[in-house]
Amino acid sequence: AQSVTQLDSQVPVFEEAPVELRCNYSSSVSVYLFWYVQYPNQGLQLLLKYLSGSTLVESINGFEAEFNKSQTSFHLRKPSVHISDTAEYFCAVSSNYKLTFGKGTLLTVNP
Amino acid sequence: ETGVTQSPTHLIKTRGQQVTLRCSSQSGHNTVSWYQQALGQGPQFIFQYYREEENGRGNFPPRFSGLQFPNYSSELNVNALELDDSALYLCASSGLAGGGPQETQYFGPGTRLLVL
Numbered sequence: 001a002q003s004v005t006q007l008d009s010q011v012p013v014f015e016e017a018p019v020e021l022r023c024n025y026s027s028s029v030s031v032y033l034f035w036y037v038q039y040p041n042q043g044l045q046l047l048l049k050y051l052s053g054s055t056l057v058e059s060i061n062g063f064e065a066e067f068n069k070s071q072t073s074f075h076l077r078k079p080s081v082h083i084s085d086t087a088e089y090f091c092a093v094s095s096n097y098k099l100t101f102g103k104g105t106l107l108t109v110n111p
Numbered sequence: 112e113t114g115v116t117q118s119p120t121h122l123i124k125t126r127g128q129q130v131t132l133r134c135s136s137q138s139g140h141n142t143v144s145w146y147q148q149a150l151g152q153g154p155q156f157i158f159q160y161y162r163e164e165e166n167g168r169g170n171f172p173p174r175f176s177g178l179q180f181p182n183y184s185s186e187l188n189v190n191a192l193e194l195d196d197s198a199l200y201l202c203a204s205s206g207l208a209g210g211g212p213q214e215t216q217y218f219g220p221g222t223r224l225l226v227l
Contacts, residue, residue: 034215043219096211097212098144099203102153
């Protein structure tokens with residue numbers, strides 16, 4: 001069985017501050033990890049994913065995540081956030097045919 | 112390239128009724144997955160369809176059923192609606208055979224269902 005724990009339900013930060021959204025997973029099979037973002041009243045958009053190779057993966061809008069096998073973590077980071085990054089962020093682990101999501105972290109960026 | 116589309120966007124039903132939600136997969140994708148997202152929760156996997164066959168199912172009762180058509184579009188049917196069925200229903204499509212674990216799932220905007 002697979003599970004995902006997102007340790008913070010809400011993270012408020014000020015604009016241009018760094019942020020880290022934490023994600024821990026458990027999986028009995030090969031690990032494929034994803035971060036999705038959900039803006040208000042919208043579906044999920046892929047932010048970045050780890051399949052294999054380099055443990056540090058990056059998105060086009062400045063987010064990065066590092067796969068840490070020993071700590072079973074896949075934390076999401078951004079060195080400087082913008083107001084437009086306000087959204088809900090979901091970490092997910094993939095198995096044969098499904099994604100298992102965490103409960104999400106609401107990132108609120110304040111001016 | 113057309114993304115994943117879902118209809119309707121919103122729906123209100125009463126307890127005991129039946130509902131059908133529709134999804135058109137992204138161009139070139141042959142696998143469709145359905146998820147239920149209750150308020151304040153992460154999406155929960157309902158089932159997946161690949162080439163018109165159910166390819167996997169989550170922990171949902173049989174009153175949740177689905178179909179996939181030859182053009183890879185899909186329907187989610189829910190019978191005997193309960194209040195707890197109120198949620199955002201998300202459809203996702205993916206492109207490789209059987210929707211393997213490395214495949215990215217591309218989500219539609221969802222259908223928000225309210226059961227009164």
